[in-house]
Amino acid sequence: MPPSSLVRSSPPLLARRGPKTDLVPAARLPPSRHPATLYLSNLAPGSRRTMAGALRLCAELLAPAISFEQFPWAQLRRHHLAAVRAHLLQHYAPATANKVLAAIKGLSLIHISEPTRRTPISYAVFCL
Numbered sequence: 001m002p003p004s005s006l007v008r009s010s011p012p013l014l015a016r017r018g019p020k021t022d023l024v025p026a027a028r029l030p031p032s033r034h035p036a037t038l039y040l041s042n043l044a045p046g047s048r049r050t051m052a053g054a055l056r057l058c059a060e061l062l063a064p065a066i067s068f069e070q071f072p073w074a075q076l077r078r079h080h081l082a083a084v085r086a087h088l089l090q091h092y093a094p095a096t097a098n099k100v101l102a103a104i105k106g107l108s109l110i111h112i113s114e115p116t117r118r119t120p121i122s123y124a125v126f127c128l
Contacts, residue, residue: 023063023080025070035073039107054103058084073107 031037036055040048059071061084066072081104088097 023066023072023075025066026072026074028069034069035107036068036071039103043106050099051103051106054100055107058100058104061087076104076108 036052039055040052043051056068059066059068062076062080063071081101084104085097085101088100092100
């Protein structure tokens, strides 16, 4: 979990620009099927905590009311990622922004290649 100084308690990024976020909580999945858990399990032990923090920051920015375990990674679309990217570039160091975007892209690659997935996935991360 990222330090509390990284996650600001503010409305979701998309809600600040107009209608409420269109992300809805996903069903709780067992760890063997959870996209973020699958992605993190493929990383070196030293990278897991860092990238987990990056993914938690992304989830908190987009939908603070949705728990990390139920965050709908497969629902992310281009406008979600553009909002995250713009916010990160404005409010964080370039290294932090790149880390979060790399975590999302890595998660997307794992999710795309996951042979047991049952839900449609977004190709939005490649449109950054």
